Amino acid sequence: MIESLMQYQFLQNAVITGLLIGLVAPLLGVFIVVRRLSLIADALSHITLTGIAASLLLEKRVSAINDWNPIYMGMVFSVAGAILIERLRKVYKHYEELAIPIILSGGIGLGVILISLADGFNTDLFSYLFGSVTAVDRSSVWTVLFITLGVIAIVILFYKELFVLSFDEEHASISGVSGRWIHLLFIVMVALVIASSMQVVGILLVSALMTLPVAAALRLSRSFKQTIGLSIVFGETSVITGLYSAYHLSVPPGGTIVMTAVLILIMTIMYKRMQKQFLVKGEAS
Numbered sequence: 001m002i003e004s005l006m007q008y009q010f011l012q013n014a015v016i017t018g019l020l021i022g023l024v025a026p027l028l029g030v031f032i033v034v035r036r037l038s039l040i041a042d043a044l045s046h047i048t049l050t051g052i053a054a055s056l057l058l059e060k061r062v063s064a065i066n067d068w069n070p071i072y073m074g075m076v077f078s079v080a081g082a083i084l085i086e087r088l089r090k091v092y093k094h095y096e097e098l099a100i101p102i103i104l105s106g107g108i109g110l111g112v113i114l115i116s117l118a119d120g121f122n123t124d125l126f127s128y129l130f131g132s133v134t135a136v137d138r139s140s141v142w143t144v145l146f147i148t149l150g151v152i153a154i155v156i157l158f159y160k161e162l163f164v165l166s167f168d169e170e171h172a173s174i175s176g177v178s179g180r181w182i183h184l185l186f187i188v189m190v191a192l193v194i195a196s197s198m199q200v201v202g203i204l205l206v207s208a209l210m211t212l213p214v215a216a217a218l219r220l221s222r223s224f225k226q227t228i229g230l231s232i233v234f235g236e237t238s239v240i241t242g243l244y245s246a247y248h249l250s251v252p253p254g255g256t257i258v259m260t261a262v263l264i265l266i267m268t269i270m271y272k273r274m275q276k277q278f279l280v281k282g283e284a285s
Contacts, residue, residue, distance in 0.1 A: 018253070021196070023224065024152070045206050049128070053115045092184075201257055202254030
């Protein structure tokens with residue numbers, strides 16, 4: 001693959017984009033998991049699918065936008081879905097978790113309608129669902145790079161606020177942290193990362209890259225920052241191994257990336273179980 005990587009630009013695009021996503025998806029995933037909002041990634045990924053379907057439908061009906069990258073329409077829908085989730089959380093103050101399945105259901109329903117109007121599944125839509133090594137062009141690389149830099153900058157600048165809000169929103173409010181705007185900014189970042197990840201990981205699998213590395217890191221880490229570091233390491237390992245496997249097996253990279261993340265999670269669980277058994281035996285002896 002190394003020789004092909006030096007020769008083919010589409011492989012370079014996929015690897016660069018994958019490495020960026022492997023960094024930023026677990027980074028935000030840590031805050032998502034700690035907040036117990038893991039399903040929000042699934043909801044926004046389905047809204048992104050609706051945006052992709054809308055873009056493909058417009059391409060069929062309006063010839064003037066044939067060169068328009070569907071990723072941008074996906075981002076618009078994803079961000080809109082994120083804002084709607086925040087609005088619904090305020091409407092259902094005592095049942096805030098209802099906002100996620102409402103948007104998830106609406107996204108699936110509208111997506112099915114738009115896909116049907118766009119004459120069903122085709123090669124382009126399939127690549128967005130499960131990822132494709134050849135689907136990433138140079139403009140997508142730059143888009144993902146800008147989003148990654150923006151997310152990293154925001155996390156660094158508002159790390160304290162994000163940390164406090166993740167564990168205790170009431171304490172954050174008393175401390176003067178503007179939870180509403182920080183949370184809105186956070187959820188918009190999640191929406192952009194999910195939309196930008198779809199070409200490599202796939203819309204239906206991107207939520208796994210935001211949660212599985214975090215789940216593995218939680219088994220080993222002893223602090224919040226250590227959880228972030230291990231999550232990024234596991235995320236990058238999943239992406240690199242997954243892309244390498246997808247290239248040689250000629251399968252969509254989303255599946256191989258996610259299965260690598262699953263294997264890492266299983267190994268961490270087994271490691272902790274073996275470690276616990278050794279400790280028990282040591283105490284017994």
